[in-house]
Amino acid sequence: MAKSNDNGFHSITWEDDHLRVIDQTFLPSREIYTNLNTTGQVWEAIKNMKVRGAPAIGIAAAYGLYLGARDIRESGFESFYLEIERLKEYLESSRPTAVNLQWALNRIMTTIQAHKEKEISELKDIILQTAQTIHDEDERLCKSIGENGLEIVPDEAHILTHCNTGALATSKFGTAFSVIWHAHRENKVKTVWVDETRPLLQGARLTAWELKKEEIPFKLITDSTAGFLMQQGLVDLVIVGADRIAANGDTANKIGTYNLAVLANAHDIPFYVAAPYSTIDLSIENGEAIPIEERDTAEVTKIGSKEIAPAKIEVYNPAFDVTPQHLITGFITDNGLIRPDYKKNLGNFSSREVSMKK
């Protein structure tokens, strides 16, 4: 269960009795690690984006459930399970859009149910083991995503990506970032266009930081520069991650993803979504049913402590948007490349995992 990372840093590690995460709100200027000892601390870390990225949130939440579970004093299964359900709902409230969070917690709930005859202390161990399994699986999944994405990257590729989908957002390698990382190892990457991803600047702060560490050639741009680059023929493909994929392929991801999908479509540029299977939510027919988290206005009006807008104004700050399936060229998953018809092909692909979901 090696969690060491080629990048020389660990975004999430389990250390015997607590979770240790890199606090992403301090990047890129400072590399600070934080220990999380309680469910509440994990909730706060997810809410305030110390831990972020759909897969990383799922992993952290799974450990977060264990951190709460180990302190439960109930001895009967029913009352123990009731407490666990309460912890689960609490953790789910930290980021409503990312389905991996729900997926990871549901998987633990299903596993507990399957062992309801066991002692409470054993159940607690099972929760921790399941969290660790989710963690390990994610690393393998991310590696597969990167390898499976190689075929869609042309030589001398100019790749545009959005937000952060790297090792920081996952256990290792990342999702969209994993494709870039693996393509770079094969000398296929000419340059990566990293958009800054306002308001929280995950591109400028985190993706730029990871690419620099990996010595992958890149240039930072503002989010508004994407269309101009495409118009000039400077983008060969766009690869983004996903927070939730509906059964028909509609995809929720960081705000601005939809802009890029429309722009790519207008310029006949391939637009790919890279994601592990836990991001696919077959219970949701299409994107209209995906809840969109609206975040604090201060994310837009302040950068750090600096006010960049007049005081007391109205702000609209949705954290995600939904890209309709017809704008997506393909999904790069751990199980291979998925092309349209998504309604048919996403269902087939994830059917083996459906039993793990609620």
Place this chain on the structure above:
Amino acid sequence: MAKSNDNGFHSITWEDDHLRVIDQTFLPSREIYTNLNTTGQVWEAIKNMKVRGAPAIGIAAAYGLYLGARDIRESGFESFYLEIERLKEYLESSRPTAVNLQWALNRIMTTIQAHKEKEISELKDIILQTAQTIHDEDERLCKSIGENGLEIVPDEAHILTHCNTGALATSKFGTAFSVIWHAHRENKVKTVWVDETRPLLQGARLTAWELKKEEIPFKLITDSTAGFLMQQGLVDLVIVGADRIAANGDTANKIGTYNLAVLANAHDIPFYVAAPYSTIDLSIENGEAIPIEERDTAEVTKIGSKEIAPAKIEVYNPAFDVTPQHLITGFITDNGLIRPDYKKNLGNFSSREVSMKK
């Protein structure tokens, strides 16, 4: 020649022997006015965007030419004119994309040529008078633009705008902002979506500041949120300004304008450009010939003094993009609304002004 402004502030005023401008780099937190006494100070103010907005730049440059001219000690016309040409080229180097700057300076040169028989001291007065005429005309033009734009604003309008095109960017009223201002007076504006306009945040800092002063309802968004709003049916029309319009209608404006034009087109939302005639450059056949200014990387990697990206990375920071004419629903000008065919209609429209251009 009243320069007083309904907004309670003056972006540019000529005060007997010097230019006084509001230093826009301090907005919205502080309202600081700066006196400019030399051509060099005007150049620096334009270069560093203390004065910005295509029309305002033209006005400031015109006064800037006078500030240099009045100190010229040559007594013969030829040597005087040579010195003026040197000043003109210097001022033009401050912002290469905005055509108003060249237009204003060319207009002064033409006027000087027409009075070459006059005394040098008289010529200096003529330069100042021409600058003041350009200033006054701009105010009238901006008012006409606002009035002429009324017909394209529906009732209960949700208008999306980009960058700053208000009184700060002109002598008064603005261009795209003037349409919003006049529509608001007619109670036609439900809300204005103001995108922040990275990297220099003219939307968040300046347009939000002007709208707040005018008590026009608005909400601030990140640049990436535009597509999502359009997808949700929350945008009725887009109005932007222009830095240079080619003879065929291709329009250079603040980076991100092209993104909005593509998005508006994909959602069947009208996309208008509001600009005075001095923005139309009939000498340029199409957008390909418009020079695009690339600005300092620190505009993207720093906000104020705060570093928001890793140190020593590559950045691509074009200040403008070019929106092709087929994405533009119409031009709102002081001479009325111009619809396609632009190649034909822009030429007709500005023919009366061609004599003023070089």
